[in-house]
Amino acid sequence: NAGVTQTPKFQVLKTGQSMTLQCAQDMNHEYMSWYRQDPGMGLRLIHYSVGAGITDQGEVPNGYNVSRSTTEDFPLRLLSAAPSQTSVYFCASRMQGNTGELFFGEGSRLTVL
Amino acid sequence: ILNVEQSPQSLHVQEGDSTNFTCSFPSSNFYALHWYRWETAKSPEALFVMTLNGDEKKKGRISATLNTKEGYSYLYIKGSQPEDSATYLCAFGTSYGKLTFGQGTILTVHP
Numbered sequence: 001n002a003g004v005t006q007t008p009k010f011q012v013l014k015t016g017q018s019m020t021l022q023c024a025q026d027m028n029h030e031y032m033s034w035y036r037q038d039p040g041m042g043l044r045l046i047h048y049s050v051g052a053g054i055t056d057q058g059e060v061p062n063g064y065n066v067s068r069s070t071t072e073d074f075p076l077r078l079l080s081a082a083p084s085q086t087s088v089y090f091c092a093s094r095m096q097g098n099t100g101e102l103f104f105g106e107g108s109r110l111t112v113l
Numbered sequence: 114i115l116n117v118e119q120s121p122q123s124l125h126v127q128e129g130d131s132t133n134f135t136c137s138f139p140s141s142n143f144y145a146l147h148w149y150r151w152e153t154a155k156s157p158e159a160l161f162v163m164t165l166n167g168d169e170k171k172k173g174r175i176s177a178t179l180n181t182k183e184g185y186s187y188l189y190i191k192g193s194q195p196e197d198s199a200t201y202l203c204a205f206g207t208s209y210g211k212l213t214f215g216q217g218t219i220l221t222v223h224p
Contacts, residue, residue, distance in 0.1 A: 048211060101159030101162050102149070102204075
């Protein structure tokens with residue numbers, strides 16, 4: 001089972017460049033989310049979606065865009081990368097409602113120079 | 114921004130010791146409390162999801178309790194082993210779907 005698949009695993013960008021982190025899940029999960037992980041900060045929620053066509057902001061949404069055109073995919077876009085966006089990004093999904101556990105992708109390490 | 118606090122930030126114990134950590138969360142608008150284990154170079158994996166005040170969950174040597182009225186959950190590890198070394202995360206869930214994580218407790222178990 002593929003579960004949650006994130007690509008790319010590693011990426012180096014220059015300030016001002018744009019890129020998209022891809023996330024796909026094959027578990028028919030309605031809820032998908034993006035987190036960033038920084039030293040000493042735990043996991044901070046960037047954006048989340050409770051179903052196709054529905055997205056909402058998390059704790060740290062600035063500088064990131066998302067869309068949810070299908071149940072399976074939830075891409076995260078950086079329109080103009082900044083060094084402050086250097087981080088490890090995790091996509092996670094679960095069944096609708098808060099009683100289902102989150103399933104995480106393997107993470108994407110992004111460095112912005 | 115919801116305040117989810119975990120303590121201690123880090124913990125060093127000897128093999129065989131029992132240990133516990135705390136997760137504090139808002140007592141209002143509670144829907145669920147999750148615990149995850151995060152090993153180095155891997156992704157977080159779920160340990161427990163608890164929804165009812167007084168819930169107790171157990172998986173092997175690891176157990177958790179929940180007090181939603183006072184806003185805390187404890188995670189216990191009995192007879193710690195080196196393979197228990199990991200970061201333990203709790204996450205607070207509200208009815209509208211958002212899950213907010215604490216900063217984690219880093220556990221190191223020394224042989």
